[in-house]
Amino acid sequence: MTTQTSATAQTSSTAQHSTTTQTPDSRALHVLEFPGGYTRSTGPVIGRFLTGLRDGRLLGVHTEDGRVLVPPTEYDPQTAAALGGADADWVEVGPAGTVTTWTWVTDPRPDHPLDRPFAWALIKPDGADTALLHAVDAGSKAAMATGMRVHPTWRDDRVGSIKDIACFAPGEGPADVPAPAPAPDGAELEPVSMITVPSRLEYRLRPGTVWNHFIDGMAAGQIRGTRCTTCGKVYVPPRGACPADGLPATEWVDLPDTGVLTTFAVNNVPAAGAPEVPFISGYVLLDGADIAMLVLVSDVPWQEVRLGMRVKAVWVPEAERTRSVKNLKWFAPTGEPDVPFERYEEYV
Numbered sequence: 001m002t003t004q005t006s007a008t009a010q011t012s013s014t015a016q017h018s019t020t021t022q023t024p025d026s027r028a029l030h031v032l033e034f035p036g037g038y039t040r041s042t043g044p045v046i047g048r049f050l051t052g053l054r055d056g057r058l059l060g061v062h063t064e065d066g067r068v069l070v071p072p073t074e075y076d077p078q079t080a081a082a083l084g085g086a087d088a089d090w091v092e093v094g095p096a097g098t099v100t101t102w103t104w105v106t107d108p109r110p111d112h113p114l115d116r117p118f119a120w121a122l123i124k125p126d127g128a129d130t131a132l133l134h135a136v137d138a139g140s141k142a143a144m145a146t147g148m149r150v151h152p153t154w155r156d157d158r159v160g161s162i163k164d165i166a167c168f169a170p171g172e173g174p175a176d177v178p179a180p181a182p183a184p185d186g187a188e189l190e191p192v193s194m195i196t197v198p199s200r201l202e203y204r205l206r207p208g209t210v211w212n213h214f215i216d217g218m219a220a221g222q223i224r225g226t227r228c229t230t231c232g233k234v235y236v237p238p239r240g241a242c243p244a245d246g247l248p249a250t251e252w253v254d255l256p257d258t259g260v261l262t263t264f265a266v267n268n269v270p271a272a273g274a275p276e277v278p279f280i281s282g283y284v285l286l287d288g289a290d291i292a293m294l295v296l297v298s299d300v301p302w303q304e305v306r307l308g309m310r311v312k313a314v315w316v317p318e319a320e321r322t323r324s325v326k327n328l329k330w331f332a333p334t335g336e337p338d339v340p341f342e343r344y345e346e347y348v
């Protein structure tokens with residue numbers, strides 16, 4: 001999963017999307033996510049582990065040399081031998097265990113398993129040779145210790161997820177585990193084979209000197225690049241250092257808002273912040289630049305978009321501009337003759 005992490009993130013590929021909001025103090029909030037979560041198959045080994053969690057049991061798998069791995073893996077991390085096949089030797093461990101290491105979380109985040117301070121800990125269940133990561137609700141940092149005994153607190157509404165264990169708590173705990181909730185139609189529950197996991201990365205970025213100057217240019221409807229003072233290459237969006245030779249690229253260059261489309265994609269998957277599908281994202285080599293810039297292309301039927309097309313930036317009206325790359329709405333054809341491939345092939 002990749003994305004533009006800069007404020008030029010106007011476009012996105014298939015499932016993920018990236019949005020950028022410029023805050024007044026120039027810190028930009030970036031969000032990268034698969035909306036609704038990321039659905040994947042578990043495979044037979046993790047599927048069996050998750051099915052065990054739904055049943056209120058911690059399952060590990062034996063390696064050839066007799067170690068017990070929890071959570072189980074499809075391959076022995078030491079010998080690379082396949083594990084968990086039809087003749088695999090599964091073993092129930094714990095559920096109590098011993099903390100092997102831990103760190104204290106003073107300020108839980110919204111998606112953390114507990115809404116009060118807690119410990120992330122590696123817990124080695126009794127009978128296992130490896131530890132699993134989970135939260136320990138110890139009440140206070142002073143109550144945490146390496147070597148302390150903990151037990152899982154199971155949820156009643158277990159579905160086959162690591163979250164079926166709400167957290168671990170100090171002590172040996174009760175032996176009984178409530179039965180899993182039956183399937184809605186009363187049928188026997190199928191083994192867990194698919195999971196949907198949340199996938200959202202949120203972070204704030206404070207632009208440095210170079211990026212601030214670029215954004216100031218955007219606010220004025222001006223695209224600014226930097227030139228490497230050694231090799232002379234012009235980068236846009238600007239770089240503080242030349243990626244080719246690692247030397248400072250400190251000379252500012254005001255670039256025209258015209259260029260040539262060097263490659264493009266027709267996007268048929270809707271993405272937050274992007275135009276209606278199908279929309280075009282592409283790379284435009286601005287006149288005078290040495291690197292192509294990722295942009296949207298519009299004001300043209302998607303069937304007519306082609307490599308070598310001359311394009312020009314379309315800006316939001318001056319009165320509506322903010323310190324944002326969103327001032328540059330997209331690029332549109334100029335109507336000039338196409339540029340021969342030889343003239344831009346090294347930038348494709």
Ligand SMILES: [Zn+2]
Nearest residue numbers: 228231242245
């Ligand atoms: Zn250079």
